[in-house]
Amino acid sequence: MKVDTNVTLRQLRYFVAAAETGQFSMAAVRVHVSQSAITNAVLQLEASLGARLFERQPTGVRLTAEGHSFLQRTRNILDSLDDAMRVPRFRAHELKGKIRIGASYTVLGYFLPPLLARFRTNYPDVEIDLRDISRENIEDAIGNGDLDIGVVVLSNVSARERFDHHVLLRSRRQLWTAADHPLLGKDKAALEDIAAWPYIQVTVDEGERSTERYWQARGIRPNVAFRTGSMEALRGLIAHGFGVTILSDMVYRPWSLEGKRIEARSVLDVVPDMEVGLIRAKGSEPNATVDAFCDFLIQICGTN
Secondary structure, X not given: OXXXXXXXXXXXXXXXXXXXXXXXXXXXXXXXXXXXXXXXXXXXXXXXXXXXXXXXEOOEEEEOHHHHHHHHHHHXXXXXXXXXXXXXXXXXXXXXXXXXXEXXXXXXXXXXHHHHHHHHXXXXXXXXXXXXXXXXXXXXXXXXXXXXXXEEEHHHOOOHHHEEEEEEEEEOEEEEXXXXXXXXXXXXXXXXXXXXXXXXXXXXXXXXXXXXXXHHHOOOOOEEEEEEOOHXXXXXXXXXXOOEEEEXXXXXXOEOOOOOEEEEEOEOOOOOOEEEEEEEEOOOOOOHHHHXXXXXXXXXXXXX
């Protein structure tokens, strides 16, 4: 079957908005169009691709396997276009030099690599010295001058005022369950509801410490059944019904490695967002290469 490639950038942007919000109505608000414009764009894409991108549900929509794959490719297309439009501005000065960057496990695995690739496209002569180390070691290395920049889970930094810092991403935390879990019968489950079920606790990047903060604020403890430092192990346990967890959208994937569905739902209680950001030595001397990298990330991430 011949695939229709007469697809517009507007359709792609509307599709991404629908995928990220999970509701056509919210997507319409985000991109300032009518809901029917979102619906029509998705229907036209599905007709062009010959595949369903969303499953329609009473509370919104969720991506199919084909939709999830198409979302990743669509984001790459839109990112490439954005980079092409920025190149004349970013490359006004040809830079050379070296940037020493420290990043922790979650940031390095789920956030930073595509941004580094886009930076390298714009600044091919800049050498990137990237180090995979813990948040505490990143802070120490910046303090003693061994690193120029840290990209960390900023919400884990206890004294941000010690650094020049900037939030790059705020990622909401949601409940993850197997596709047939009883908690999905609630529009939003409270922490008290979640505490009644076995809890899968991720341990990387101070995951247990950050979990304890918002559970203790409600005077409740999760019923921790398993602890793991492997995100894929966690996904497998969740998908097969061994427990539930609360994690950020940044690391969410709707499928385990063997293809079983994982659902994400909002939590009724206030659960703080996970923040990812830059840290740098306070009052550090201007450095054109390091400054360009910071400015690039801030602009790409759309933060102020």
